[in-house]
Amino acid sequence: xxxxxIASVVLMVWMLxxxxxMGILYGPDLRFFIAVALMGxxxxxxxxxxxFSRPDYIRNIDRMTVAGxxxxxxxxxxxxxxxxxxxx
Amino acid sequence: xxxxxxxxxxHYRAGAYLLTGFAPLLILAALLTDPRGYLQSPFLMLSAxxxxxxxxxxxxxxxxxxxxxxxxxxxxxxxxxxxxIILDLGGDGAAIFLPPENDGGRVMQFIPIRSTCRSYxxxxxxxxxxxxxxxxxxxxxxxxxxxxxxxxxxLILPREYSLLMGAIRExxxxxxxxxxxxxxxxxxxxxxxxxxxxxxxxxxxxxREVSPASCTLCPCSICSLIACMIAEGLGCEVxxxxxxxxxxxxxxxxxxxxxxxxxxxxPD
Numbered sequence: 001x002x003x004x005x006i007a008s009v010v011l012m013v014w015m016l017x018x019x020x021x022m023g024i025l026y027g028p029d030l031r032f033f034i035a036v037a038l039m040g041x042x043x044x045x046x047x048x049x050x051x052f053s054r055p056d057y058i059r060n061i062d063r064m065t066v067a068g069x070x071x072x073x074x075x076x077x078x079x080x081x082x083x084x085x086x087x088x
Numbered sequence: 089x090x091x092x093x094x095x096x097x098x099h100y101r102a103g104a105y106l107l108t109g110f111a112p113l114l115i116l117a118a119l120l121t122d123p124r125g126y127l128q129s130p131f132l133m134l135s136a137x138x139x140x141x142x143x144x145x146x147x148x149x150x151x152x153x154x155x156x157x158x159x160x161x162x163x164x165x166x167x168x169x170x171x172x173i174i175l176d177l178g179g180d181g182a183a184i185f186l187p188p189e190n191d192g193g194r195v196m197q198f199i200p201i202r203s204t205c206r207s208y209x210x211x212x213x214x215x216x217x218x219x220x221x222x223x224x225x226x227x228x229x230x231x232x233x234x235x236x237x238x239x240x241x242x243l244i245l246p247r248e249y250s251l252l253m254g255a256i257r258e259x260x261x262x263x264x265x266x267x268x269x270x271x272x273x274x275x276x277x278x279x280x281x282x283x284x285x286x287x288x289x290x291x292x293x294x295x296r297e298v299s300p301a302s303c304t305l306c307p308c309s310i311c312s313l314i315a316c317m318i319a320e321g322l323g324c325e326v327x328x329x330x331x332x333x334x335x336x337x338x339x340x341x342x343x344x345x346x347x348x349x350x351x352x353x354x355p356d
Contacts, residue, residue: 002265008100008148
C-alpha cells in the first residue's frame with residue numbers, strides 16, 4: 001500500500017471516528033468537527049511529506065494546507081468571539 | 089490485437105469526484121430529516137467528511153495516468169537495439185557508474201570493451217582507460233531523468249548511506265510511483281534492492297528474454313537511475329551485478345544487486 005493510499009484511508013477513518021464519537025458523546029457541532037478534522041489533516045500532511053524531494057502532489061497538498069489553515073483560523077476566531085460574548 | 093488505452097482519470101480523481109458528489113446529497117439528507125436543527129445533524133458532519141476527503145483525493149491525484157503496458161513498452165524503445173549495438177562493438181561485463189568529478193559534474197557510465205574488439209578503431213578514438221580496462225565513456229540512460237528530478241522536484245541526494253537509501257525509496261515509491269515498496273539490504277560491498285510491484289516489470293522480462301547480457305552492460309530505466317543516485321550520493325563507483333525477476337511472486341518482484349567499488353569503507 002502506498003503512502004498516499006495510507007494517508008487518505010487514515011484521514012477518512014479519523015474523520016468518521018470523530019463524527020461518530022461526537023454524535024455519541026454530545027450533540028454534533030459542525031465547526032468543532034471541522035476543526036478536529038483539519039487537525040487530522042495537518043498531521044497526515046506533515047507525516048506523508050517526503051524529506052528529500054517534492055513530488056507534484058505535495059504542491060497541491062501545500063495549497064490545501066494553506067486553505068485549511070485559513071479555515072481553522074476562522075473557526076478559532078469565531079469560537080473566541082463566542083467565548084468573549086459569553087463571559088462579558 | 090492488444091488494446092492499450094490511456095486512462096482519462098486516475099483512481100484518486102474518480103474517488104474525489106465520488107466523495108464530493110456525495111457531500112451535497114448528505115446536506116440534502118440533513119435538510120430533509122430535520123429542517124430546523126439541520127446544523128446539528130450527523131449527516132452534515134458526514135457531508136464535511138466526504139468533502140474534505142474528496143479534496144484530499146483530488147490533491148493527491150493529478151496528472152494523466154498511462155496504461156502500464158504502454159508505459160513499459162515506451163520505456164524500452166531503442167534500448168534493445170542499443171544493447172545489441174554495444175554487444176556487437178565488444179561490450180563485455182558490467183557497466184560501471186562513475187561519480188561526478190566535481191560538484192557540478194554528472195555521473196558517467198563506463199562500458200568495458202573486450203580486448204579483441206578494440207581494433208575497430210585503430211587510432212583508439214572514443215575509447216577510455218579506466219582501472220586497467222578499456223571501454224567507452226558516456227552519460228548513463230537515466231542521467232536526464234536524474235537532472236529533471238533535481239530541477240523539477242528539488243531532489244536532494246544525501247551523502248550518508250542510510251539517508252541515500254531513504255531518498256531512493258522516496259523516488260521509487262512517491263516521486264515516480266513505479267514501485268509499491270522498496271526494500272534495501274546490504275552485505276559488504278553488495279547492496280540489494282527489492283522492488284515490489286514494479287510497474288514496468290514486463291519490459292524488463294522482455295529485455296532479459298531477448299538479451300540477458302545487455303541488462304548489466306547497459307542498465308536502463310530504474311536500474312540506471314538507482315545506480316546514478318548511489319554513485320552521485322556516495323561518491324563511489326557502482327556497477328549493476330545482477331537482476332532477478334520473479335513475476336510469480338505476490339506482488340511481482342524485481343531484485344537488483346549493485347556492487348559498490350571500494351564500498352567497504354562506506355558506513356551503513
